[in-house]
Amino acid sequence: MTARVGVVTFPGSLDDKDAARAVSLAGAEPVALWHADPDLKGVDAVVLPGGFSYGDYLRCGAIARFAPLMSELVPAARSGALPVLGICNGFQILCESHLLPGALTRNSSLRFVNRDQVLRMENTRTAWTNGYDEGQEILVVLKSGEGSYVADEETLDQLESEGRVVARYVGGNPNGSRRDIAGVTNAHGNVVGLMPHPEHAVEALTGPSTEGLGFFTSILGHLAAPAQA
């Protein structure tokens, strides 16, 4: 049976179509989910896409966190049962929901950063990264104004000692993120937040590489053999 991967659209989401296309290219069936619908439609996994949900008023992701759909998603994700990938704004929503530790703040440069970005994959045991090799470098897209990952020193030490840093920036820190962190996971490894955009690096025509596709093929691998994560 084809895996069904939900992609949530909030008012202000930008990258839901690209995320759905990436899901499709990976061989899964994308399922459109609406923020106001407290129904996950029985999907096997969920992508929270990039954009500016609810205008990012107050703080990025602060209002999206309370969307009706999130009341279904948060407990399922917290229990380890539902794999969730949050990209950019989705990562911010996962932090605001306390599904992931830390927070995303204004880039240290105070400028929106829009460029091709190399990442080093560090945790390849998660539901969303098992198709990569540990230490593998991939080229994806970074486009964010509030991408600086912050957490207190104790939390950062804990993330590193538990191997929960999923990816780090290579070739210079683009936004002031603590310890060059580009993505993290929860203790179960089912929830992953990533500031750069793998869904924009899945086709040669439009992306700097196709190396982002691994996130979307990884979830298929995970759903076929979930014991891995």
Place this chain on the structure above:
Amino acid sequence: MARVVVDVMLKPEILDPQGQAIAGACPRLGFEGIEQVRQGKRFEVEVEGEVDEAKLADVRRLAETLLANTVIEDFEVRPA
């Protein structure tokens, strides 16, 4: 109707690049002797009736649920 003020500030250990940019502009504008600027947010919350302890407790709960992200921000609640 009465007003309750909620001040939200980044925790001291969190870098505040906006505050730094403002501090950097000060000497250029002739404001000497300013050592540091931290930028925060102020919310003015109108509540029904008088501000009593119960109302303040409600606003405090609002602040920690929505107005502030307590991972990176501290807040203070007071009657206006």
